[in-house]
Amino acid sequence: xxxxxxxxxxxxxxxxxxxxxxxxxxxxxxxxxxxxxxxxxxxxxxxxxxxxxxxxxxxxxxxxxxxxxxxxxxxxxxxxxxxxxxxxxxxxxxxxxxxxxxxxxxxxxxxxxxxxxxxxxxxxxxxxxxxxxxxxxxxxxxxxxxxxxxxxxxxxxxxxxxxxxxxxxxxxxxxxxxxxxxxxxxxxxxxxxxxxxxxxxxxxxxxxxxxxxxxxxxxx
Amino acid sequence: xxxxxxxxxxxxxxxxxxxxxxxxxxxxxxxxxxxxxxxxxxxxxxxxxxxxxxxxxxxxxxxxxxxxxxxxxxxxxxxxxxxxxxxxxxxxxxxxxxxxxxxxxxxxxxxxxxxxxxxxxxxxxxxxxxxxxxxxxxxxxxxxxxxxxxxxxxxxxxxxxxxxxxxxxxxxxxxxxxxxxxxxxxxxxxxxxxxxxxxxxxxxxxxxxxxxxxxxxxxxxxxxxxxxxxxxxxxxxxxxxxxxxxxxxxxxxxxxxxxxxxxxxxxxxxxxxxxxxxxxxxxxxxxxxxxxxxxxxxxxxxxxxxxxxxxxxxxxxxxxxxxxxxxxxxxxxxxxxxxxxxxxxxxxxxxxxxxxxxxxxxxxxxxxxxxxxxxxxxxxxxxxxxxxxxxxxxxxxxxxxxxxxxxxxxxxxxxxxxxxxxxxx
Amino acid sequence: xxxxxxxxxxxxxxxxxxxxxxxxxxxxxxxxxxxxxxxxxxxxxxxxxxxxxxxxxxxxxxxxxxxxxxxxxxxxxxxxxxxxxxxxxxxxxxxxxxxxxxxxxxxxxxxxxxxxxxxxxxxxxxxxxxxxxxxxxxxxxxxxxxxxxxxxxxxxxxxxxxxxxxxxxxxxxxxxxx
Numbered sequence: 001x002x003x004x005x006x007x008x009x010x011x012x013x014x015x016x017x018x019x020x021x022x023x024x025x026x027x028x029x030x031x032x033x034x035x036x037x038x039x040x041x042x043x044x045x046x047x048x049x050x051x052x053x054x055x056x057x058x059x060x061x062x063x064x065x066x067x068x069x070x071x072x073x074x075x076x077x078x079x080x081x082x083x084x085x086x087x088x089x090x091x092x093x094x095x096x097x098x099x100x101x102x103x104x105x106x107x108x109x110x111x112x113x114x115x116x117x118x119x120x121x122x123x124x125x126x127x128x129x130x131x132x133x134x135x136x137x138x139x140x141x142x143x144x145x146x147x148x149x150x151x152x153x154x155x156x157x158x159x160x161x162x163x164x165x166x167x168x169x170x171x172x173x174x175x176x177x178x179x180x181x182x183x184x185x186x187x188x189x190x191x192x193x194x195x196x197x198x199x200x201x202x203x204x205x206x207x208x209x210x211x212x213x214x215x216x217x218x219x220x
Numbered sequence: 221x222x223x224x225x226x227x228x229x230x231x232x233x234x235x236x237x238x239x240x241x242x243x244x245x246x247x248x249x250x251x252x253x254x255x256x257x258x259x260x261x262x263x264x265x266x267x268x269x270x271x272x273x274x275x276x277x278x279x280x281x282x283x284x285x286x287x288x289x290x291x292x293x294x295x296x297x298x299x300x301x302x303x304x305x306x307x308x309x310x311x312x313x314x315x316x317x318x319x320x321x322x323x324x325x326x327x328x329x330x331x332x333x334x335x336x337x338x339x340x341x342x343x344x345x346x347x348x349x350x351x352x353x354x355x356x357x358x359x360x361x362x363x364x365x366x367x368x369x370x371x372x373x374x375x376x377x378x379x380x381x382x383x384x385x386x387x388x389x390x391x392x393x394x395x396x397x398x399x400x401x402x403x404x405x406x407x408x409x410x411x412x413x414x415x416x417x418x419x420x421x422x423x424x425x426x427x428x429x430x431x432x433x434x435x436x437x438x439x440x441x442x443x444x445x446x447x448x449x450x451x452x453x454x455x456x457x458x459x460x461x462x463x464x465x466x467x468x469x470x471x472x473x474x475x476x477x478x479x480x481x482x483x484x485x486x487x488x489x490x491x492x493x494x495x496x497x498x499x500x501x502x503x504x505x506x507x508x509x510x511x512x513x514x515x516x517x518x519x520x521x522x523x524x525x526x527x528x529x530x531x532x533x534x535x536x537x538x539x540x541x542x543x544x545x546x547x548x549x550x551x552x553x554x555x556x557x558x559x560x561x562x563x564x565x566x567x568x569x570x571x572x573x574x575x576x577x578x579x580x581x582x583x584x585x586x587x588x589x590x591x592x593x594x595x596x597x598x599x600x601x602x603x604x605x606x607x608x609x610x611x612x613x614x615x616x617x618x619x620x621x622x623x624x625x626x627x628x629x630x631x632x633x634x635x636x637x638x639x640x641x642x643x644x645x
Numbered sequence: 646x647x648x649x650x651x652x653x654x655x656x657x658x659x660x661x662x663x664x665x666x667x668x669x670x671x672x673x674x675x676x677x678x679x680x681x682x683x684x685x686x687x688x689x690x691x692x693x694x695x696x697x698x699x700x701x702x703x704x705x706x707x708x709x710x711x712x713x714x715x716x717x718x719x720x721x722x723x724x725x726x727x728x729x730x731x732x733x734x735x736x737x738x739x740x741x742x743x744x745x746x747x748x749x750x751x752x753x754x755x756x757x758x759x760x761x762x763x764x765x766x767x768x769x770x771x772x773x774x775x776x777x778x779x780x781x782x783x784x785x786x787x788x789x790x791x792x793x794x795x796x797x798x799x800x801x802x803x804x805x806x807x808x809x810x811x812x813x814x815x816x817x818x819x820x821x822x823x
Binding site for chain 3: 268269270271275276296297298299300301304305316317320323324367371382383386387389390393403404405640641644
């Protein structure tokens with residue numbers, strides 16, 4: 001199998017791939033170099049303003065980072081207050097020295113973001129996905145169309161006010177079961193079939209359940 | 221016509237839009253014949269129901285004669301709403317959803333989900349569970365690459381290898397069935413360990429499989445690696461350079477075939493992968509031929525990892541003893557009221573992770589899979605974002621096909637190896 | 646044997662010599678049932694098990710159904726293998742309409758039969774609301790053996806040997822006239 005043996009292999013761990021020691025500053029230093037503020041989170045996250053996004057992305061691109069993912073999040077139903085309703089996270093990664101950074105942009109509904117297609121080609125589908133599922137508009141995107149949902153679907157499915165649209169389970173004897181009501185007891189956010197809600201189950205308390213407290217040293 | 225003449229150079233998609241920058245061969249074709257006959261660009265629809273699209277991908281291909289000048293993929297024909305559904309299921313129920321995104325390497329997605337939630341819960345996974353996870357993760361990679369080899373070569377017209385690859389795939393699926401009762405979409409991992417311990421003689425069966433597997437890989441290679449038709453159709457077809465691969469966000473075998481040695485089993489080790497000895501095959505060529513052979517090499521490496529993992533398989537617990545995460549064992553329910561309460565809470569409601577956002581990358585057969593999980597303290601995730609490698613890798617199609625012939629498009633699509641469940645989610 | 650003897654001799658005597666009698670309808674149905682050509686309609690996970698059903702171990706060819714046709718115009722039975730999204734549903738109906746009569750549909754897997762575990766905005770909850778289904782196969786995904794059993798049940802139905810739950814014989818031409 002001489003053809004097969006033409007595949008070269010690399011046997012060492014990532015440590016030997018390191019090239020320029022100046023580029024290997026830890027992720028906090030990288031965030032500081034970029035002039036950003038680190039977020040207190042389990043994953044290395046830096047908050048970027050919309051106006052600085054493109055320049056920061058360009059600097060990361062020049063440092064050899066690749067864009068792996070764009071995450072759109074709707075924080076409207078989150079338990080803690082957040083600066084804006086929507087947030088877009090850019091998951092950037094360095095393929096040679098294995099640093100990962102999440103760039104977070106806060107934006108209100110209806111605010112447009114600059115497209116990073118000019119920086120990374122991989123932003124093409126990823127931004128289209130965020131546009132499709134959350135309705136964030138990216139200016140200067142070459143081809144901003146729906147990508148996953150059918151053309152006749154109105155709305156953006158991953159917004160919190162978009163219903164999951166479940167079909168009730170119909171039994172032969174005519175009974176039917178509403179999945180949301182069936183599940184409501186688990187969420188603690190609505191009275192379910194049982195009529196119980198959160199801590200009211202045990203007959204104590206009247207208000208919403210407090211979210212559990214973070215143990216020391218754990219993810220934030 | 222020699223191979224070199226037949227392959228025009230690949231071009232960036234956006235440069236195609238100007239008439240002047242068409243591939244040279246196309247240009248000469250139109251220049252010579254333009255005065256005599258009228259030529260025009262033809263759009264060709266492929267899919268969504270087409271045997272070579274590996275599912276329900278739809279491609280609109282603009283062609284000038286035999287040459288592809290633009291490819292526009294249309295996805296979403298398998299859009300399942302995974303991310304929305306995750307928000308309405310408990311964390312433990314999510315284990316059954318994760319494998320159904322990438323159904324060929326289902327253990328990869330399952331592992332990514334479970335590791336993410338474990339990071340959130342700070343669960344303590346026993347060593348035996350981790351080792352079994354490694355074995356299953358690698359068996360899943362073998363199964364996935366076997367399906368790749370079989371179907372991709374079937375797309376090139378070599379149908380025989382399909383039956384050989386599926387022979388071993390059946391053997392792998394038998395191992396899956398033995399350990400968790402399902403041939404595909406297993407749902408065997410749990411947050412904090414495994415759903416149950418492996419059967420007694422299972423390790424022996426895996427050992428038997430691994431012992432003979434290297435011979436089978438040689439057998440596959442002997443059936444296609446030197447075949448002149450295969451070499452003609454794969455060598456130099458769909459070249460993706462390392463810079464382009466990084467620009468397009470490729471991960472997994474597609475990136476490594478372009479010469480970037482990124483493998484998360486080495487780069488950000490999970491499941492103690494740093495303690496295993498294995499090679500990461502890379503190639504500098506970046507063409508379809510390299511992508512074929514690279515996956516063939518990965519089959520051997522996976523078998524190597526499994527053999528090491530089997531040696532360190534020692535008896536022990538397979539679940540986190542924390543009763544807030546994993547179900548108490550059945551006998552305990554008959555003697556302990558506390559166990560009954562824990563059982564009831566876990567089954568009806570699930571556990572409540574603390575507030576936080578986590579992401580754990582896992583190297584599957586297609587590339588980096590990660591679940592960005594946001595917890596709001598409830599029993600269900602607030603938001604889950606699946607980093608789907610097939611979705612991002614598919615962008616390379618637009619880049620790598622341009623300038624080639626239509627048959628090369630099929631080769632490139634097959635070697636990029638997208639799984640449409642992973643693309644559309 | 647002269648043709649005249651076929652009309653003059655006793656039919657039982659002829660059958661003992663290897664000459665069988667049947668109605669044309671039965672003969673056609675028998676022929677059809679043993680060469681059901683499926684259209685490849687692999688959607689998701691079940692498609693992999695559908696492929697497994699044709700491999701060396703399971704060998705769907707034993708039942709005359711191994712010829713998967715990419716063009717619906719050459720197919721008799723559509724195996725809907727996997728979850729059907731709302732975006733795909735019109736396309737599936739179109740593929741079904743392109744198949745020549747008589748045609749049958751096997752709904753493979755929980756997702757195609759009932760939406761399975763995906764009860765949300767994106768997935769059609771029952772393929773039967775898009776095309777008429779003859780056989781439902783449970784499982785997530787069903788084993789290849791289950792698919793082979795479904796094909797065998799369909800063969801019975803095509804031959805008019807199928808019975809419903811109450812023991813009534815299902816009409817043979819039920820599927821033909823749609």
